[in-house]
Amino acid sequence: MGNCKSSSRALRGKAHVVPDSEWRMQDFGKTHVPDLEWKINDFSSLLETGAKSAASAAFHCSGYNWYLKVNPVRKETGSETPYVALSLMTSRASMMPGHTVHVVFELSIYNHSKGMYCGCKATYNFHFKNTYSKEHCLIPLQELLKSPAFLVNDSCVFGVEILKIDVSSPEKKAFVVQKKATTVQNLFVQKKGFVKGTYTWNIDNFLELDLDHFVCSPTFEVGGHKWYVQMYPRGDKHSTDCLSLYLRLDASDELHLESKKVIVMTLSILDQKNGKHLTATSGLLVFTGGHGWGWADFLGLKKLKDPSGGYVVGSSCIMKADLTIFGSSIDG
Known part of the structure; x- marks a missing residue:
């Protein structure tokens, strides 16, 4: 059972519109194999709902339940430019009191022109009381909306790959991330008839x-x-x-x-x-x-x-x- 109260914090840095050379993304190439591939169909409908975020269904990795969350209108402190931002969440039911789970992961969006994922690498310490990572801005929303590389037929594909999990606990457990088939999910947002x-x-x-x-x-x-x-x-x-x-x-x-x-x-x-x-x-x-x-x-x-x-x-x-x-x- 999850808790949907967001604990994300504003990222500090320059508060100005950046050109694509300064987007918060890098090409991952073929080495990035997502644990979750999440396609949001009818992206414009998602924006029209007015919801500040959308979360995927759960996917499983190394004994934990995880979720990918997208905020399509994330604004940094001092800026009016909305960004598409991603964050990683875990289920509180997966966490044990006294355990801190240090996770290294990659958040991504699929570039259809290049045939590869682009994104950023991140780390976060998850624990019993804190199950939401920081939000990471990837691309300005308006740039995404006019880009045929990222938005195809009003749909875009997001991904997350969990690279490493270290657990600090009284038992000092260590986890090896076992690679398995990518979990694929499709989110459909209606245009009307809610x-x-x-x-x-x-x-x-x-x-x-x-x-x-x-x-x-x-x-x-x-x-x-x-x-x-x-x-x-x-x-x-x-x-x-x-x-x-x-x-x-x-x-x-x-x-x-x-x-x-x-x-x-x-x-x-x-x-x-x-x-x-x-x-x-x-x-x-x-x-x-x-x-x-x-x-x-x-x-x-x-x-x-x-x-x-x-x-x-x-x-x-x-x-x-x-x-x-x-x-x-x-x-x-």
Whole structure:
């Protein structure tokens, strides 16, 4: 289960439009063999959604689940020029407390004119509380949109190759990255006909809940599929003194899915006194049956319990989920 709260930080450097000779990319040649090849079809539709990011479905490498994330409108500090930026994510469920996973990897975009990937090499220390790498700007968005080398039939191909993994842990485990066949994923974003749904979860006995475990809402249907909200009143193992909140696609839907669903979700806790609702909105995320995305640190417990805040009135707490299905993700 992933956490979609971004922890990316602005890259420091010159804040000006750079010519292609200064793009943040190098030709990788034939040595770059991606662990994930991710084709985004209908790239213009992705931009039209207004989503600040899109994440791939999971791919597996050396015992960890990984995701590739693209931010098509990344702006560096002091600059108004949007860049297409990539970052690497891992699943918190893959990480062990006390372990730091140092990863060397290459982020790339396919150059059809040259017949090779171009990109940048990066390193990052992943751990239990930090599962998102920095975002790395590759190419100005406007340059990508007018380039037949990178954008073909409104589609572009991104990649990531994990070169090395070192684990610092009490056991001092070492991993050798075993090369295997490239995972291929296709993301399809619809131009119209989006399916939207809203569900309000009224919890009348919030103070009587078993606070040491999670609580699930009744299932609700959006787009012909069953969804539910999962809440940890005292936070899950990934949180720090916060209520944790997730949206899940019901596991029973797995057998009925022809493709994975790509959605944008907004989760909220309603302020019943002041109307100052607390909300969090994701980028484009891929959901499969039984899988969830959300926020481990959704709302601090101190703020949740503050009687002036209106999040818990008497024993009443109201959660809300809004989701829009924008497309699908297909393997291969």
